[in-house]
Amino acid sequence: MIAIIKRSFDVQAADVLRQQILSAAIPAGSRLTEVRLAGELGLSRATVRTALHQLVNEGLVVQVPYTGWEVATLTAHDAWELFTLRSSLEALAAGLAAQRAGTLDLDALDRAFEDLQTVCRRRNRAAIADADFALHEAIVKLAGHGRLRAQYRIVEQQIRMCIASSNALIGGGQSIIDEHRPMVEAIRAGDAESAARFARDHNAEASDLLVTHLKRLEEQTAD
Amino acid sequence: MIAIIKRSFDVQAADVLRQQILSAAIPAGSRLTEVRLAGELGLSRATVRTALHQLVNEGLVVQVPYTGWEVATLTAHDAWELFTLRSSLEALAAGLAAQRAGTLDLDALDRAFEDLQTVCRRRNRAAIADADFALHEAIVKLAGHGRLRAQYRIVEQQIRMCIASSNALIGGGQSIIDEHRPMVEAIRAGDAESAARFARDHNAEASDLLVTHLKRLEEQTAD
DNA sequence: TAATTGACGATTGTCGACAATCGTCAATTC
DNA sequence: GAATTGACGATTGTCGACAATCGTCAATTA
Incomplete structure (x- = not known):
């Protein structure tokens, strides 16, 4: 029923x-x-x-x-806020997940990372964004932290909104995989400190690019 | 008018x-x-x-x-969530504030730390909690990050609720000052990495004590 | 006697109406 | 011509009433 x-x-x-x-x-x-x-x-x-x-x-x-x-109209400053916050939350999630790695079923993590690799090979940008989010969602879920999960979703939604409204080009391919692999491996290995560090830093370049892009859009609009 | x-x-x-x-x-x-x-x-x-x-x-x-x-009834698990999240947000705030230390007026930070020291000498527990919060608020404000500020407030409110409803004893005195001084100095010095690390770790012991205390309360209630 | 059913009061969810506020624009004043 | 005033339509804020849902308890059934 x-x-x-x-x-x-x-x-x-x-x-x-x-x-x-x-x-x-x-x-x-x-x-x-x-x-x-x-x-x-x-x-x-x-x-x-x-x-x-x-x-x-x-x-x-x-x-x-x-x-x-x-x-809401999200400015470059908003984007900066969102990316720094996301980075911090992802680091917390990865660290907590790594602490629990020894007692958890990591299948969901492995599957999510496999999915990410699959879509990166196909270079389907929308699917890459989805798979990237799904990987982090899997990690946040492993952290067993409801508030973190809720807050992460809110932040990620707004980031998607930024991306959708700015028509920003998001990178794809091997670099996305390379950015995520060390974090996933550190989680598997139960190395909380490295997991947190990799999670914190893994998106820095892409985030900076988007913030810079939005600033340029704002300057053009002000002309 | x-x-x-x-x-x-x-x-x-x-x-x-x-x-x-x-x-x-x-x-x-x-x-x-x-x-x-x-x-x-x-x-x-x-x-x-x-x-x-x-x-x-x-x-x-x-x-x-x-x-x-x-x-809401906040459990030991909720408390753990709140403390880990707070720690992460405080680390982000301290790191961002330290990055901006060279261009900011740090008077508010100094005043807040002075106030904390003053109330610690008086051993007034409620005032200590307020001054502790005010110090972090000052740091979060220096970070220039509205979302961080809003989220920090929500987390801190819930922590206060935990404390109020559990009748937990919160430490005071010199140890509070000693916990906060390295973070404040790292911010002043513009050392983002140290500021973030000190902020992340400075409350670990007190947080663990409260979570443990709540777990004990829950076990007693279950009897 | 335990399980099921039905009634009922308390409460929540939603509705449409009334009151309050705002932005715009035309008329008036200086 | 610029500033001020007042009217008005559009919209938001709040209200009280009706409909839907839930938990509890008594009555009924097996």
Whole structure:
């Protein structure tokens, strides 16, 4: 028997809006009005409000009280914040996972790394981003740390939003594998310090490139 | 002329409830009903609902959809999560602040550390916790990282809640000063790596003690 | 006697209506 | 012409009412 999954309307509305924002179907900076969204979603305005509040907490929407809601526009500074935070969280996750490596089933880690290698060989950029995220998700899950997991997801969502809205080119191929292998091996070996260090540093170059790219976009827009 | 600060009722309600939860005036595990709170706060139930949603996002309240709301009960595992996360965020803040030390006014850091030393000499436990938090807040502010700041506050709130609800004894005196001095000096010196390392490690012993204490409490309750 | 069913009160989820606020624009004043 | 004022439509904030859900308890069944 298939369980009926109950999901209240405000949660469902937040899901739909989140998806539209993350895919850039609703562009960054867009005005969101409760009345219009309520009409489109077929819900009461109050329900939509609750959904919007949730998205504000995830950093995807900005509320100006008494005035309105809009999709967050992420600046180069935002990107820097997100990357530094992500790096720190990934380091924590890798270190904790490595500490527990001796007592855990590492199949999920191995599978995720295999998947990453597979898509890197195919040079499918969207799939690379997904597999990269999935690898880190697997590690965060191994850390057994719910708050870390929740926060990591929120940060990663916003990073995806950055990438989607800037049309940034994300590297692929062998370098992605090479960046991740030492971290995965340190986790397997139970070496928490190295795992944390590799996790912290593994994305530094790509992150800097994206931040620089966003700064250039901002300068062009200011002209 | 004093500006009128507009603060919508749902935000004000969240403020009031947060304060009551953090001070343990409403104990952990307490059932919160919208009807009763609305009556007590003199607001509509929908407004209270919005406030409760916000507190859920801060980890202070747990919602069981269709069933109810209650003040979060933080377990030893929760405490472990909070301490590891806090440690990681403090390390990030200290490292970033140290990177910027050459271009910043470090007065706030110095003052906060002085204040900490002052209250440690007086052995006033509540004031020590406040001054400890204020020192880290000052560092987080120096890091110029809004998301880090917001997340740090949420984590720190929950830690206060842990401490308040467990009646744990928090150490004081010279050891607190000794734990913080190397981090503060590394920040002043612009040594990001040391600042991050000292920040990450400086609370390990106290954190472990509290987690162990909570585990013991849980075992007693299970008897 | 234990398990199942049904009723009911309490509470949550959602709705639409009223009140408050804001931004815009035209009219007025200096 | 620039600054100020006032009106108005659009939108947000809050409200109370209706509908849906849950937990509890008594009644019924096996």
